[in-house]
Amino acid sequence: MNIRSDIVKVYKDVHIWIGIVSGLMLFVAFYAGAITMFEKPLERWATPPSALSAPPPLQRADALVDAVLAQQPKAAARWFVSVRPTADQPARVYWQERGKGRREFKEYGASFAADGSLQVEPTRKATVAQLVDTLHQLVGLPFPDAVARPIMGAVALAYAVALVSGLIVLLPTIAKDVFALRIGRNIKRLWLDVHNALGLFSLPFHIVIALTSVVFAFHDQFYDAQDAVVYPNGIQWGEEEHAVTPPGAVPLPVAELLRRVEVQLPGFEVQGFGFQREGDRIEATVTGLDLRHGTRARTYASTHLDPYTGQVDPHDLPGHMEPWDEAVNAFFMLHFGSFGGNPVRWLYLLMGLAGAALFYSGNLLWVESRRRKRRGAETPVQKRSAWALACLTVGVSLGCVAGISASVAATKWLPALVGDPKAWHTGIYYAVFAAAVGWAFVRGASRGAMELLRIGAAFTLLIPLSSLAGAYGLGGAWNHTGGWPVDATALAAVPVFLLLARHTRRRMRHGHDDSVWAAKAIPAS
Incomplete structure (x- = not known):
């Protein structure tokens, strides 16, 4: 496809600067979001007996x-x-x-x-799973929801623009570059190939995440606009029919309610019932999951139930909704990956991690593109802007990784030591995060990355070690017999971090000495 070079340049500039502004927040959102795909197993692992x-x-x-x-x-x-x-x-x-x-x-x-x-x-x-979900929703910002959520929405809008502009930039060379992965001394070319491949092959996933994030961030404004334009006189619901409770009627026993629900909703696995008083009548809901249908929430769906007859009103359940409600449900389902069971959750986890790598590699490309190359015997001093962004990229990205691991690792110990574990989980994350950012600027991007990867590996290793301590009842820790998947996943991540640290060290020592990733990289004053 032929596109004028000046047009490509405009879109390239848009893509680059949006990525620079929002990329680090998106890294936090995607890394934390990948972990939330298994929020329930993490909650089970982290909840004290x-x-x-x-x-x-x-x-x-x-x-x-x-x-x-x-x-x-x-x-x-x-x-x-x-x-x-x-x-x-x-x-x-x-x-x-x-x-x-x-x-x-x-x-x-x-x-x-x-x-x-x-x-x-x-x-x-446990509140640590809630912390990870909050980091995902608010792109890691330590602000109240009312402040952070509009910022998240603006980042999501910018993210959608970056996807479109990046695709336009790639179109002229897509046939030649889409399957290219040129491994050699040209590190910038390698990172560009990785970045393009990650972005192109995961484009549908990223479009879904971007659009649904915008809806989540500004749903109140969307509803207000809908009320003003479509329903200026309010929504006319018509006469509602209220069930009449016969005098002296009592709700059915829970076991009988379960039996009647299972007859009406085959394939729907009931998790529980909710009850509340409305005057002299008791209202009820049934909550559960049908793996054949995606759900608005990550792990459950619920609908109204008549506790006196056991009759289910299924109109709030996926597969029984009106077309408009199904469309709204699809927004949530596609964002949360709440369909298809564990295979889809694993796919979304991998796509989330790939998304984090996409934003990380985008910043690295910007840094490399501004490298002052050696022209003679003297090693050039790199631009302060490139040095600062490299340090910020390392500190924010690896600080997020290390902070989440440290907070999760503390889960098995905090309930026996402190009165407010939720505040401590938040404090541990942001303390490690801030320290990592400061460490990257003090040590430089290359040394900082190597050391922070090792620190992240150590904190991640503490997760299964805390379970091991809990198995022997040390220090008030505990262990659930069904929590091994969390420990196994953390244990598998440790060698990955150490391998990345090893490659970073090798590049620091044997890569270009005119790069911010060199061991002696010093910014311009």
């Missing part, structure tokens, strides 16, 4: 609910019954009570003790 007795059989769940409502009046507003308790949600019955903040809730679980008395304890669901 419960002091509650084993959950009673489902047939006794109603007796447990009665005991909870009799002794815990605040639970009467809304309570939940778990069909299949897990390590991160071990109680059969649990509920939430509002905290000091508007969005703060304290969750409690209940069981029967051996003597039949009621046991109650605050649930101890």
Whole structure:
């Protein structure tokens, strides 16, 4: 395809500068987003064991609910019954009570003790998975949601523009360069080939992520515009039909509700039921997952249920929605990878890591393109802008990697040592992140990268080591028998980081000595 060189240059400049401005935030979003693909296994691995007795059989769940409502009046507003308790949600019955903040809730679980008395304890669901998800959603910015989310939306818009401009730049040489991977002394050419291949072959994935991120960031504004233009007089819902509860009616037992739901929704694996009081009537929802359909949430779907008859209203479930609702559901499904089960989750994890590599390599290309090359015997002094971006790229990217690993590694120890693990998880991440950025500027891009990769490997190795310590009950740590996939994944990542550190060291010693990646690279004053 022939495109005028001046047009290509304009799009190349757009692509480069958008990448420079937003690339590092996108690295954090993609690396953390890749980890969130297995948020539930991470939550199970990271949640301390419960002091509650084993959950009673489902047939006794109603007796447990009665005991909870009799002794815990605040639970009467809304309570939940778990069909299949897990390590991160071990109680059969649990509920939430509002905290000091508007969005703060304290969750409690209940069981029967051996003597039949009621046991109650605050649930101890780990917050490290929530931290990783927040880093993903807010592109790593340590600001309140109201401030960081519009910035994330602007970054996503810029990211979409960068995808289009990058594709236009690549079009004139796409037939020649698309499958090229020229390995040799020309490091810039190698990085360019890797960058182009990653960008082109993952383009559909990146377009989906960019567009859905914009929708998530500005959904309130979209709804406001829709109300003003399409529904200026408000949405006319019509007369709603309210079910009438017969006098003296009581909800069906939970075990019977489960049986009736399974008959109506074959293939839908029920996870639990939610109940709340509306006047003299109890409303209910059923939550679960059908692997045949993608879901709006990462790991579940829910819909209304009549607790008196067991009749399900399936219109909120994928596969039963109206076309418009299915389209909205598709936005969430495609962004979260919440379809196809674990094979799709692994694919999204690899695509997320490849996306992080795409942004990292883009910054490296900019640095290499501004390298002052040797013209004689004297080694040139590199531009301060190139040196600074190299250090910033190394510090932010590897600081994110090391910070997440350090925070996850601390999970097994914090509950026994501190009163607010959530604050400590956040503090550990940003402390390691800030230290890594400072370290990269002090040591330079090459030495900083090598050392931070080793530090990241050490923090990542601490993840399975903390589980090993928990297996022997050391220092208040613990270990769940089903948590080995997290440990195995972390253990597999360690040699990858060490191998990257080795290659960085080799390049530092034997690569171009007129590069910011050389051992003695010094910026211009």
